[in-house]
Every structure is written in C-alpha cells, then in structure tokens.
Amino acid sequence: MLDKEQAQYQAIITDILQGAKQSGMDAVEAAIASSVGLSASVRLGETDSVEFSRSKVLALTVYWGKKKGSASTTDIQPAAIQAALKAAIHIAEYTEDDPFSGLADKEMLAKDIPDLDLYHPADISAEKALLLAKECETSARDFDARIINSEGATFSTHQSHRVYGNSLGFLAGYKTSQYSLSCTVIAKEQEGMQRDYDFTVGRAESDLLSPAFVGKNAAFRTVQRLNARKIKTGMASVIFSPEMARGLWGHLLSAISGGQLYRRASFLVDHLGKQIFPNFIHLEELPHLQKGLGSAPFDAEGVQTKPRDIIQAGVLQGYVLGSYSARKLGLKTTGNAGGVHNVVVTPGKESLKSLCQAMQQGLLVTELMGHGVNLVTGDYSRGAAGFWIEGGEIQYPVHEITIAGNLKEMFKQLMAVGNDIDRRSGIITGSVWVGKMMIGGT
Amino acid sequence: MHNHLSALALAEQTLWEPAGLSLQSVETVLGKILGNTIDYADLYFQSAEHESWILEDGIIKEGSYNIDYGVGVRAISGEKVGFAFSDDIVLPALEAAAMAAKSITAAGGTQKIQARSSGIVSRALYNTANPLQSIPNAEKISLLRSLDSAARKADPRVKQVIVSLSGVHEVVLVMASDGTLNADVRPLVRLNVNVIAEENGRREQGSQGGGGRFAYSRFLEQDLGSHYVFEAVRQAILNLSAVPAPAGVMPVVLGSGWPGVLLHEAIGHGLEGDFNRKGSSAFAGRMGEQVASSLCTVVDDGTLIERRGSLNMDDEGTPSQCTTLIEKGVLKGYLQDKLNARLMGMQSTGNGRRESYASLVLPRMTNTYLLPGDHVPEEIIASVERGLYAVNFGGGQVDITSGKFVFNASEAYLIEKGKVTRPVKGATLIGNGPEILKQVSMLGNDLKLDTGVGVCGKEGQSVPVGVGQPTLKIENMTVGGTNVG
Numbered sequence: 063m064l065d066k067e068q069a070q071y072q073a074i075i076t077d078i079l080q081g082a083k084q085s086g087m088d089a090v091e092a093a094i095a096s097s098v099g100l101s102a103s104v105r106l107g108e109t110d111s112v113e114f115s116r117s118k119v120l121a122l123t124v125y126w127g128k129k130k131g132s133a134s135t136t137d138i139q140p141a142a143i144q145a146a147l148k149a150a151i152h153i154a155e156y157t158e159d160d161p162f163s164g165l166a167d168k169e170m171l172a173k174d175i176p177d178l179d180l181y182h183p184a185d186i187s188a189e190k191a192l193l194l195a196k197e198c199e200t201s202a203r204d205f206d207a208r209i210i211n212s213e214g215a216t217f218s219t220h221q222s223h224r225v226y227g228n229s230l231g232f233l234a235g236y237k238t239s240q241y242s243l244s245c246t247v248i249a250k251e252q253e254g255m256q257r258d259y260d261f262t263v264g265r266a267e268s269d270l271l272s273p274a275f276v277g278k279n280a281a282f283r284t285v286q287r288l289n290a291r292k293i294k295t296g297m298a299s300v301i302f303s304p305e306m307a308r309g310l311w312g313h314l315l316s317a318i319s320g321g322q323l324y325r326r327a328s329f330l331v332d333h334l335g336k337q338i339f340p341n342f343i344h345l346e347e348l349p350h351l352q353k354g355l356g357s358a359p360f361d362a363e364g365v366q367t368k369p370r371d372i373i374q375a376g377v378l379q380g381y382v383l384g385s386y387s388a389r390k391l392g393l394k395t396t397g398n399a400g401g402v403h404n405v406v407v408t409p410g411k412e413s414l415k416s417l418c419q420a421m422q423q424g425l426l427v428t429e430l431m432g433h434g435v436n437l438v439t440g441d442y443s444r445g446a447a448g449f450w451i452e453g454g455e456i457q458y459p460v461h462e463i464t465i466a467g468n469l470k471e472m473f474k475q476l477m478a479v480g481n482d483i484d485r486r487s488g489i490i491t492g493s494v495w496v497g498k499m500m501i502g503g504t
Numbered sequence: 505m506h507n508h509l510s511a512l513a514l515a516e517q518t519l520w521e522p523a524g525l526s527l528q529s530v531e532t533v534l535g536k537i538l539g540n541t542i543d544y545a546d547l548y549f550q551s552a553e554h555e556s557w558i559l560e561d562g563i564i565k566e567g568s569y570n571i572d573y574g575v576g577v578r579a580i581s582g583e584k585v586g587f588a589f590s591d592d593i594v595l596p597a598l599e600a601a602a603m604a605a606k607s608i609t610a611a612g613g614t615q616k617i618q619a620r621s622s623g624i625v626s627r628a629l630y631n632t633a634n635p636l637q638s639i640p641n642a643e644k645i646s647l648l649r650s651l652d653s654a655a656r657k658a659d660p661r662v663k664q665v666i667v668s669l670s671g672v673h674e675v676v677l678v679m680a681s682d683g684t685l686n687a688d689v690r691p692l693v694r695l696n697v698n699v700i701a702e703e704n705g706r707r708e709q710g711s712q713g714g715g716g717r718f719a720y721s722r723f724l725e726q727d728l729g730s731h732y733v734f735e736a737v738r739q740a741i742l743n744l745s746a747v748p749a750p751a752g753v754m755p756v757v758l759g760s761g762w763p764g765v766l767l768h769e770a771i772g773h774g775l776e777g778d779f780n781r782k783g784s785s786a787f788a789g790r791m792g793e794q795v796a797s798s799l800c801t802v803v804d805d806g807t808l809i810e811r812r813g814s815l816n817m818d819d820e821g822t823p824s825q826c827t828t829l830i831e832k833g834v835l836k837g838y839l840q841d842k843l844n845a846r847l848m849g850m851q852s853t854g855n856g857r858r859e860s861y862a863s864l865v866l867p868r869m870t871n872t873y874l875l876p877g878d879h880v881p882e883e884i885i886a887s888v889e890r891g892l893y894a895v896n897f898g899g900g901q902v903d904i905t906s907g908k909f910v911f912n913a914s915e916a917y918l919i920e921k922g923k924v925t926r927p928v929k930g931a932t933l934i935g936n937g938p939e940i941l942k943q944v945s946m947l948g949n950d951l952k953l954d955t956g957v958g959v960c961g962k963e964g965q966s967v968p969v970g971v972g973q974p975t976l977k978i979e980n981m982t983v984g985g986t987n988v989g
Contacts, residue, residue, distance in 0.1 A: 105583075105782070108583065108584070109584045109608060110583065110584065110585070111584065111585040111586070111587060111608075111864065112584075112585075112586050112587070112607070112608050113587040113588070113864065114587070114588040114589075114601075114604045114605075115588075115589065115862065116588075116589075116590065116591075117574075117589075117591050117862060118591060119572075130566065131567055131568075131569075132566065132567065132568040132569070133568060133569045133570065133571075134568070134569075134570040134571070134572075135570070135571045135572075136571070136572045136573060136574065136591040137571070137573070137591070137592070142571070145571075146569070146571070149569040150569070152569075152641075153567035153568065153569060154567075156557075156564060156567060156641050156642070156645055157563075157564045157565065157566065157567050158563040158564045158565070159563070160561075160563055160565055163565075188607060188608075211782070211783050211784060213782065213784055248783075248784055248905055254786055254906060254907065255784075255786065255905050255906065256905065256906050257784065257903070257905040257906070290906075292982075295751050295752035295753070295988065296988065297988075325560075325664050325666075325700065326663065326664065326700065326702070326707060327664065327700055327707070327709065431901045431902075431903070431908070431909075431910045431934075432899070432900060432901045432910035432911065432912050432932050432934075433898050433899050433900075433901070433912055434898070434910075434912040434930065434931070434932040434984070436709075436930060438700065438707050438708060438709050439706075439707070439708065439929075441929055441930060443749070443912070443930065443931045443932040443984040443985065443986070444910070444932055444984070445901070445908065445909075445910035445932055445934040445984070447908070461906065461908055462908050462934055462935070462936060462982065463934065463982065463984075464751070464910075464931075464932045464934050464982060464983075464984025465984070466749075466751065466931065466932070466984050466985055466986045467986060468986075500751050500984075500985070500986045500987075500988070501751070502751040502752055502932075502934070502982050502983055502984035502985065503752070503753075503982065504752075504753055504982075
C-alpha cells in the first residue's frame with residue numbers, strides 16, 4: 063500500500079542512509095514528518111479565522127563510532143538535505159564517545175506494521191468547518207442567559223504522515239488523521255466572569271460528538287463555576303475529575319521515564335517491582351488500540367510497540383524506556399522512544415456521583431493551574447478550582463485555592479478510580495479519589 | 505552594530521534571492537490578495553537557524569543543528585483573519601498560500617497597496633551577526649566542560665550536572681498592504697546549568713541560566729557561566745535542608761528580578777489587546793481605574809539593549825516601544841498588534857508577535873517590569889512578623905477571564921519576626937490579577953531584570969520575553985504549602 067508521498071519520503075531517506083555511509087558514518091537514522099491541516103474558528107456567530115497549514119520536517123542523526131550528531135530541515139530538496147547531513151556529521155566530530163548511544167537493537171525493530179485504523183482522510187472545506195463551529199458556539203450561547211460572551215468555537219482537521227528509516231534496514235511509515243471541535247464561553251457573575259470549555263476529538267470525523275452536545279456542555283461547565291468562593295486552609299479529601307486525573311497519571315509516567323531515572327531525577331528511582339499504589343490499581347499500555355489517539359505501530363526509533371502492564375495490583379511492572387535510557391539502566395527498551403502509546407487505567411465500578419457520596423466531604427477538582435510538580439522529590443503544589451462537596455453532594459464552586467501534597471504519598475493513599483472514563487487523550491482514565499491533601503485557601 | 509538598511513538588505517538576500525523573488529514579484533502577490541473587503545494583508549518571510557549543545561554525565565552528549573524557513577500570508581477583513589503558510593519560499597507556493605488566505609472573503613474589487621514606509625525602524629538594539637558563528641565549536645565545547653567541572657568541584661554532594669548552550673539566528677522580513685516593508689535580524693542565545701545534589705538519600709535540584717540577544721562570546725567575556733554554576737549548586741544544596749512550606753494567607757515578600765513573573769501573569773496577559781477587544785479579560789473596560797496600589801508603575805519595554813524580550817520591530821514591522829500599562833496604580837494602556845488596535849480605535853504598540861511564519865500574530869509582551877520604590881530590601885523583610893520570602897520561581901499561569909493566576913516558587917524562606925529563617929520547599933502562590941497589586945505595600949529600590957530565560961506561551965505559541973521588578977511586599981496572598989499553622 064505504497065502511495066506516491068510514501069515512496070518519495072522513502073527514497074529521500076534511503077539516499078540519506080547511503081550518503082551517511084559514504085561519508086564514513088557507522089550508523090544513521092532519519093525521519094520525515096509532514097502534515098496538512100485546517101483550523102476554522104467562529105466567534106459570536108461570525109467567522110473569526112481560517113488557517114490552512116501544510117508543513118514538513120526532516121530530522122536525521124548520524125553515529126560515528128559512539129559519537130553522534132543531529133540536524134533537521136524544513137526544506138527537503140537535495141541541496142538542503144546534503145547541508146543537514148553535513149551539519150550532523152560536523153557535530154559528531156565534536157560530541158564525545160557515549161557507550162550507550164546508537165540505534166535501537168536490531169531484534170527490537172518492528173517486523174510487521176499493523177494497520178491500527180488511524181487514518182481517515184476527509185475533504186472538509188473551510189465552509190463546512192465554519193458551519194460546524196458555528197453550530198457548536200450557538201448551542202453554547204443559547205444554553206443559558208448568563209453566557210454573555212464567547213472566545214469562540216474551533217473545528218480543526220489534521221492529517222499527518224511519518225516515515226522513519228535507519229541503517230539497520232528498517233524503513234516504514236504510517237499516516238494518521240485527527241479531527242477536533244472545541245468551544246469556550248464566558249459567563250458573568252456579580253463580581254466578575256468565569257470561562258470554561260469542552261471539546262471532542264477523534265481519528266475520524268464521524269467519531270466526534272455532535273456540535274450541539276459539545277456547545278451545551280461547554281456552557282453547562284461555565285455556568286456551574288459562577289459565584290465560586292474560596293475555602294478555608296486545612297486538610298481535605300480530594301477527587302480529581304477524569305481530565306485532571308490524566309495529569310496525575312502523566313506525572314507517574316514522567317517519573318518512571320528513562321531520562322528521569324538514569325539521571326536519578328525521580329522520586330520513583332529504583333521502584334521497579336515495588337508497591338507504589340494500593341492493590342486495586344492496574345495500568346496497561348495498549349499501543350495497538352484501533353483508532354486510538356495514542357496508538358502507534360512502532361516508536362520513534364522503529365521499535366515494535368507491544369501491549370503490557372505498567373502497574374499490576376499496585377506494583378510497578380516496567381519503566382517507560384527508549385533504547386538509550388534502557389542501556390543506561392541495563393534494561394531493554396520498552397518501545398517508548400517518543401513517549402507512551404495509550405495508557406489505560408482500569409476503571410472502578412463507582413460513578414463520580416457515588417465517589418462523591420462515599421467521600422461525603424471534600425473537594426472535587428476540575429481545574430489545575432501552574433507547574434508546581436517536582437519530579438525529583440514528588441512535591442506537588444498547584445492552583446485549583448472545582449466544587450466543595452458536603453453530605454456527598456456538590457454545594458458550591460470554589461476557586462483561588464491551592465492543593466498540595468507529595469505524589470508518592472498521594473499514590474499510596476488512592477481511594478478509588480471512577481467508571482466515568484474519558485477517552486479524549488492517550489491516557490484513558492476515570493476520576494481519581496486521592497485521599498487527603500492540604501488545601502491553601504483563606 | 506549594523507543599521508536597519510543592512511538588516512533589510514540582508515533579509516532580501518537571505519529570504520528572496522535564493523528563490524528568485526524580487527520586491528516587484530512579492531508586491532504583485534500582495535496586490536492579488538487585496539480586494540474590496542480586505543482591510544489588510546501581510547507577507548511574513550522568516551528563516552531561523554538554531555543549534556544546541558548538551559553536556560551530561562561529564563561528556564558532550566548531544567549536538568543539533570536545525571534550519572527552518574518559510575512564509576506566512578495573512579488577509580484581514582473586519583474581524584476575520586485568513587491565514588496560510590508555506591515552508592517552501594518559492595513563487596508558486598507563495599501564490600497558493602495567498603489565495604488560501606484570501607478565501608475568507610468573496611473575490612472581486614481592487615485596492616492598492618499604500619505607499620511604502622520602509623526604513624522607519626532605524627534603531628539597532630542588537631548586533632545582526634550570526635551568534636552561532638561567534639565562537640568556534642571547540643570553544644563552545646570547552647565552555648560546557650569547564651562549567652561541568654566547576655559544578656562538580658563546588659560541592660561533593662553534586663551528583664548530576666547538565667549544561668546546555670543554544671543559539672538562534674533569525675531573519676524576518678514583513679511586507680504589508682499598509683506600506684510596511686521592514687526587516688529584523690535577531691540573535692538569541694542561552695546558557696543553562698542544572699544540577700542534582702544528593703545527601704542521606706534525599707535528592708534536590710537547582711538550576712540557573714541566562715542569555716539574551718547577543719553573541720556566545722558574552723558568556724566568556726563576563727564569565728556568566730561561573731555565576732550560573734554557583735547559583736544552581738547553591739539552590740540544590742539549600743533545597744536539601746528545606747522544610748515543608750506553610751499553607752494559607754500571609755504576607756509575601758518577593759525578591760527582585762525573575763519574581764517579576766508576577767507582573768507577567770497577574771497584569772501583563774490581562775492587558776493584551778485581543779482579550780480586551782473581545783471583553784474576555786478581567787481587566788476589560790477598566791481603563792483609568794485604580795487596579796494597583798499607587799506605588800505601582802508597570803511598563804512593557806521592547807527597546808532595552810540586547811534583552812531577551814527586545815525587538816527592533818515586532819512581527820508586523822512596527823517598531824517596538826516602551827508602553828506604560830499601569831501608572832501609579834491606574835490602568836493606562838493595552839498591548840496592541842495592528843488588528844486589535846484598529847478594531848479598538850487605537851495604535852499598535854509594537855507588540856504583534858508570532859512564534860514563526862507558521863503561526864498567527866497575537867498581541868504579546870516583550871520585557872515587562874515594575875519600576876522601583878524607595879525602600880531598601882532589608883527594611884521590607886524586617887516589616888514582616890510572619891510570612892514568606894520567595895526569590896526564585898519556576899513559572900506561572902493565568903486564567904485571564906477570572907483573573908486567577910499562579911506562580912511557583914522554587915526557592916523560598918520563612919520570615920519570622922522580621923528575619924529570614926528557614927528555607928522552605930517550593931510552593932504555588934495564587935491570587936487574583938486585578939486585586940493582587942492593590943496589596944503591594946512596600947517597594948524596594950533594587951529594580952532588576954531577569955537573567956534572560958523567559959519563555960511565554962499563548963495559544964500554543966512560544967516567544968522569548970523578559971520580566972523584572974524590585975523587591976516588594978504583598979500584604980496578603982495565598983501560599984500553597986503542606987504545613988498548617
């Protein structure tokens with residue numbers, strides 16, 4: 063199933079692999095990534111912007127013994143490619159021997175490339191994209207009289223193509239598509255304003271939620287935040303909504319990533335095989351989910367991606383490694399050069415509503431702000447907004463508060479995962495009840 | 505320093521000549537975009553050459569060289585913006601992008617490009633020479649090596665050192681239907697030191713860096729690297745003995761320099777023209793109101809020599825300027841690009857910026873800072889019975905609609921009975937933009953700008969910025985530690 067573009071990219075990469083060999087390099091890898099997209103925005107019922115994008119970049123790395131050099135260019139004409147190759151070789155003359163550097167081990171490279179149903183091209187005109195965005199925004203603005211303004215709605219399409227090859231004989235590529243629709247509206251309260259948003263995203267346009275649904279939900283989320291209060295400083299139980307829980311799992315994945323580990327810059331150094339969560343926590347990586355937003359047949363180094371357990375019964379089963387960090391740690395790559403591919407947190411049986419009832423009193427966090435996460439120590443302190451729960455029910459919205467703790471302790475104290483699964487990213491999770499955290503408020 | 509005309513000549517030579525483009529052919533493309541309903545159109549040509557070198561584990565581990573160039577085409581009709589770009593600078597690609605951008609409006613009609621007004625940017629805030637070539641590679645390598653060994657010698661508890669050096673040489677040329685034809689050649693370099701220290705099984709990190717629109721040679725001449733090493737090691741060692749930060753409302757004293765990220769988040773973003781034109785900012789419609797204590801005067805100044813956030817011209821070809829945002833506590837001005845200025849009946853303040861040819865122009869900050877007061881910093885600390893003294897920050901974030909903002913301290917101390925006592929762990933500070941500066945009760949005489957590390961993100965686009973302030977006291981602010989009482 064070789065198309066013209068794929069053939070062109072493969073020919074360019076083959077030339078680079080040969081050129082590097084001829085220049086005396088011991089190994090080389092190169093990738094071309096290109097994308098075509100459209101983004102159309104409507105605000106207050108009128109066209110706000112229409113953006114067309116068409117871009118490509120070629121990146122290559124050469125290995126000269128155990129030294130390496132990298133270069134990239136957005137121009138893929140022969141002269142520019144030659145210049146990039148020359149620049150990379152020149153850099154390799156200055157970098158130093160690193161015994162762990164090099165291409166992935168040959169036996170780890172993907173042998174077959176499964177079709178993961180990631181590419182659903184559709185010829186969507188700017189007019190149609192604008193209509194969908196307009197329908198979405200209109201339903202948000204019509205939802206409630208307190209919606210007084212809008213930041214607009216945007217419909218985007220994105221089709222990408224990535225081809226990777228290396229001097230071990232690997233040369234393959236795949237295409238993906240992504241469609242999304244988002245809407246942000248503003249509601250007025252006595253003293254000021256609040257805004258919130260909602261979105262839908264999928265590999266195929268037909269997988270998106272309806273514009274009206276997204277608009278109404280954006281408006282509902284926004285008016286729900288009106289007349290938020292601060293709460294008192296003190297310890298409280300905290301539930302993270304699925305969108306916010308995604309961040310918590312993201313911190314876990316960063317802390318067990320090879321780069322952090324070999325630098326000993328993680329609070330989870332040397333935790334392989336250890337209990338870091340309660341027994342009921344189970345996390346899998348499923349790189350081959352059909353139409354998955356994080357799916358990939360092979361990683362950034364051509365290594366075969368494979369389904370696996372990351373956390374089983376609360377115990378850490380594996381790290382997130384590329385070849386380099388794996389060698390530094392004396393381990394094998396886990397096929398995660400470039401990141402994880404669909405991490406799925408096994409959901410619990412309870413809905414968010416019943417989690418709130420079980421918690422009785424505490425905070426439901428629906429927004430987090432700032433970068434207050436220290437992966438070296440696990441210290442966690444962030445701005446937050448959400449809802450105060452009393453008697454198991456939402457009482458009122460809260461904002462301008464902080465929540466703080468230490469990730470290692472928070473992980474150990476997890477109380478439950480909800481069944482309200484959010485599939486709109488490569489990390490698929492329900493709400494997470496964290497247990498007690500320190501709230502900074504009045 | 506070279507003058508503006510050579511910047512324009514250099515830009516034409518870099519961006520047009522290889523593609524066989526000329527003033528006439530580019531002007532013809534621009535002319536084709538214009539029509540009855542198009543108010544404004546511009547072409548933005550850019551090339552960026554970037555390199556980075558990384559030392560880790562005591563060896564020069566990575567080096568990379570990247571070249572990126574292209575052209576962005578924008579057509580504006582009322583509030584509508586059509587935009588397309590191409591990473592091939594050749595006539596057919598340029599014409600295709602122009603037609604796509606124009607497609608937001610119905611065809612027809614004619615409108616002329618206004619008389620050209622090139623040459624209005626006569627200042628040269630930085631040298632046009634390519635910083636990547638300012639010193640030989642061997643010297644870049646030896647700089648990284650010497651800083652690595654200095655960090656390891658500084659303290660036996662230092663276990664991991666990462667030193668990175670990066671540079672960009674960017675050439676931009678803007679041609680617009682309002683007669684603009686301007687170019688800017690922008691160098692930008694940065695040197696960073698990151699260390700991890702370990703003691704009794706506890707690990708902490710420290711980092712320091714700096715840079716600006718100058719050549720690498722500056723790092724060598726002023727021995728800036730040794731200072732960054734000293735600071736990074738000092739912070740990591742200090743954090744080894746840090747205790748949990750307090751939680752709750754208390755007086756906060758912020759140090760001079762980089763803590764000015766407060767102004768960037770609490771004030772700066774909320775005063776960007778787009779949010780105010782759309783009425784989505786917590787500051788919308790509050791011009792002339794008292795939004796800060798009368799001690800506070802805040803400016804955004806893109807004209808500082810060789811600063812990271814400085815620009816000879818913005819990305820619409822408008823000369824940068826010094827804009828007063830708040831004067832003695834009263835809201836005075838917005839940060840504008842051409843689109844939002846026109847729709848609000850104002851003038852551009854030279855704050856129209858974009859990450860690259862592939863992104864839309866937005867009103868953005870340059871170097872944002874608070875002017876000094878007359879207290880010596882020690883007096884300010886002495887005035888606090890119990891509170892927090894925060895001198896270093898990671899970064900921040902703001903919700904411009906509710907006005908809520910946060911910023912994260914990476915080095916902070918308790919103040920007890922007017923004295924700085926124990927170091928505390930990093931904590932998030934949270935407040936409300938339009939209210940927080942009303943809480944400023946003392947202002948130091950020690951205005952300082954940051955060392956040149958700021959990166960501002962907005963709508964997915966990153967641009968380099970600067971911040972600054974003197975030591976200042978905020979009477980009441982919520983601190984997000986883990987310790988009660």
